[in-house]
Amino acid sequence: MKIQAAVARAGAIVDIETCELLPPGIGEVQVKLEACGICHTDLLAMGGQLGTPLPAVLGHEGVGVIEALGPGVEEFSVGDRVLMSFGACGHCGACNSAMPAYCDAALGLNFVGRRLDGSAPMLQGRQPLTSHFFAQSSFATHTVASTRNLVKLDSDLPSALIAPLACGVQTGMSAVLNVLDPAVSNRVAVFGCGTVGLAAIMAASIAGCSEIVAVDIKPKRTELALRLGATAQVVSRGDSLADALKTIGPFDGAVDCTGSIPVIETAFRALGRRGQLVCAGVSPPGRNLSISPRELVFSGRTLRGTVEGDADPREFVPQMINYFRAGRLPLDQLVTTYKFCEINQALADLSSGAVIKPVLVM
Ligand SMILES: [Zn+2]
Ligand SMILES: [Zn+2]
Numbered sequence: 001m002k003i004q005a006a007v008a009r010a011g012a013i014v015d016i017e018t019c020e021l022l023p024p025g026i027g028e029v030q031v032k033l034e035a036c037g038i039c040h041t042d043l044l045a046m047g048g049q050l051g052t053p054l055p056a057v058l059g060h061e062g063v064g065v066i067e068a069l070g071p072g073v074e075e076f077s078v079g080d081r082v083l084m085s086f087g088a089c090g091h092c093g094a095c096n097s098a099m100p101a102y103c104d105a106a107l108g109l110n111f112v113g114r115r116l117d118g119s120a121p122m123l124q125g126r127q128p129l130t131s132h133f134f135a136q137s138s139f140a141t142h143t144v145a146s147t148r149n150l151v152k153l154d155s156d157l158p159s160a161l162i163a164p165l166a167c168g169v170q171t172g173m174s175a176v177l178n179v180l181d182p183a184v185s186n187r188v189a190v191f192g193c194g195t196v197g198l199a200a201i202m203a204a205s206i207a208g209c210s211e212i213v214a215v216d217i218k219p220k221r222t223e224l225a226l227r228l229g230a231t232a233q234v235v236s237r238g239d240s241l242a243d244a245l246k247t248i249g250p251f252d253g254a255v256d257c258t259g260s261i262p263v264i265e266t267a268f269r270a271l272g273r274r275g276q277l278v279c280a281g282v283s284p285p286g287r288n289l290s291i292s293p294r295e296l297v298f299s300g301r302t303l304r305g306t307v308e309g310d311a312d313p314r315e316f317v318p319q320m321i322n323y324f325r326a327g328r329l330p331l332d333q334l335v336t337t338y339k340f341c342e343i344n345q346a347l348a349d350l351s352s353g354a355v356i357k358p359v360l361v362m
Helices: 040-046 106-112 159-166 168-180 195-206 219-227 238-246 261-269 293-299 313-325 340-352
Strands: 002-008 014-021 028-037 062-069 081-084 122-124 142-146 150-153 187-191 211-216 232-235 251-256 271-279 302-305 335-339 357-361
Touching (some): 062 142, 062 159, 168 251, 168 313, 187 195, 211 219, 238 261, 340 357
Antiparallel strands (some): 028 142, 028 357
């Protein structure tokens, strides 16, 4: 069928173009999109930093309604409302251990944007587009997604607010609740107050952490963090950050959402003995940290990374929805909506930092 999709070619903008969408394959469904969040990962893919072949249809925080089932699909029905998270093969060691973010096929399914057999569901003039990005490619009116990344949604949930649970909010919340373990990390610092960082702060607040320090270069963002549960703010860049943190640290736990090398090094040194730093931000390729193994040993600290906060979306998305329903996840404070045709404005506003979480409404 003919659909409209935002096609990214070389450059910083996309064009909404007519494409051909093939019927869903085995274990897939066709989804009519209601909304899709935009994440920094989409910007990185457009900029060629993730190895995503262009032209590509990006978008990986989709919410929509199933309108057709591929062969073998039994757990979903036509008319089901779904959230689309990230892709995973469903049968490797990581998938079998409820750690789909570390699936053996994660890079191919999510960044390369092709099915495991190399095919793709959207075409233009018989040429396949990269259109299985995060097993969904949701910057489109309709798409084909793998059932493995789907979570069913109740009909009353607002699509534009729920969409960011697919990636950005999931990453930040799960980095705190499932990786950092707030039971032992009572004093927490979060570096970078975009969607991921603010979600980490909301999670730390839900978990009852006694000190939650929000760090960013923009006072508007740390002030929002205070309204979302942070107990203190630090507005500072890498060079003056260490001094600013001396007066309020050390921390039991920290989450880096910036991917900035000087910030990560400073965050690591702001930890107390046996503290843990979780890196959730993506650094530019080819950059390295300078942390001495001697310091690592004598401090007993842990430095680790996380993809999607180690979350299994089918377990964790319903948990986040419970917090949302209980009024503990004010997603309206993060989201700015745009019409689908305003996608380039939305991409520019995310890139410039003018908004925190742009969400397209189809
Ligand atoms: Zn797998
Ligand atoms: Zn994302």
